[in-house]
């Protein structure tokens with residue numbers, strides 16, 4: 102079919118081109134630059150060396166997340182971690198940038214606080230030196246991760262060079278069964294299409310299913326677009342988006358005017374995408390990962406797959422698992438609930454709903470790590486911390502925590518950890534730790550039982 106109209110992505114792109122022609126890298130204006138301590142030190146150093154300033158301090162917002170200890174937050178023992186945190190603090194002061202420092206009410210995982218503060222808005226280009234920047238695309242923006250030299254470029258110029266990618270539409274249709282979450286949609290998509298189906302594409306999720314999903318759920322899906330190879334995942338902004346943003350700290354004061362502007366951002370026709378994937382969510386079961394990349398995942402009522410190549414063999418060796426066992430027989434000794442994939446209030450509430458009145462299995466250690474201080478405070482106001490503590494879980498301070506082992510929160514070697522995060526690579530959660538990705542409710546239920554259960558069956562919980 103011939104393209105008659107424009108996609109959401111095309112419209113967003115057009116609005117941001119500063120110079121250059123299609124087919125070659127174009128200079129794009131950046132509306133929001135989020136900064137964290139890991140990928141920014143050399144960028145600031147570069148500015149200093151070249152005697153440059155930050156071009157738009159009011160379009161830049163920094164926070165600390167990866168290195169933050171989630172127990173004793175002001176006591177960072179690791180030298181490198183402490184240095185990164187202190188360096189960001191000094192840099193923000195020197196260059197006049199807003200910083201949500203440790204202990205500050207706005208501090209948290211960069212992809213949790215951007216939306217929470219209303220910094221992330223429809224119609225923007227959002228960048229950050231972090232691959233999961235795709236999360237912000239849930240608001241109808243082009244959002245993608247950049248490298249440290251690009252961080253320096255954006256700080257200095259508020260622009261970035263980009264080659265326009267092709268567009269892929271993912272049509273989500275059907276209704277989710279009870280017990281099946283947004284996390285399962287994206288895990289299933291990756292399991293069925295591989296870790297690189299989105300490579301070279303700007304992916305837009307669209308369709309009836311999305312209209313029913315909350316912003317939190319939408320963010321979970323866009324967050325993991327990168328695990329399917331797409332640098333960016335996005336969704337059309339709608340009433341749910343506008344309602345979410347109303348009243349947030351940095352949301353526009355004149356919402357009516359803003360909404361009028363935002364409403365122009367949608368795809369005209371399905372034929373306008375370069376390629377389309379149809380995806381029926383109504384038959385999906387909850388998914389769990391068994392291997393060492395996010396595509397090595399299966400429905401919870403399935404058996405682990407055959408060994409088809411060396412990668413599969415290697416994954417089995419690392420995970421100490423075998424083909425043909427039931428997914429529900431994977432032993433779980435640790436659970437982790439948190440991260441920019443599933444560390445928002447709605448995720449914590451979902452886990453608490455399952456955990457309420459239960460206790461984690463005797464051999465299970467459980468860490469609950471809110472994605473931001475605000476999430477933590479709000480959860481405590483609802484008494485969720487007490488539900489977790491009564492269930493034998495640790496209720497910790499906000500940060501990236503055991504999503505990746507860059508702080509004291511590490512999963513011990515050999516331990517199987519059910520985790521609400523997005524990556525299950527070798528060593529991701531600690532040396533020789535074994536990660537199993539799943540939704541918040543599935544992880545909570547696995548903690549109670551010491552193995553995965555199919556939460557669609559009421560008696561399973």
Ligand SMILES: CC(C)[C@H](C(=O)O)[C@@H](O)C(=O)O
Nearest residue numbers: 139140167230231232233505
């Ligand atoms: C440390 C950072 C650069 C990294 C990323 O880019 O995603 C991290 O957040 C991750 O999740 O692996």
Ligand code: SF4
Nearest residue numbers: 233440441501504505
């Ligand atoms: S929570 Fe995990 S995935 Fe998200 S930014 Fe932190 S380390 Fe990366």
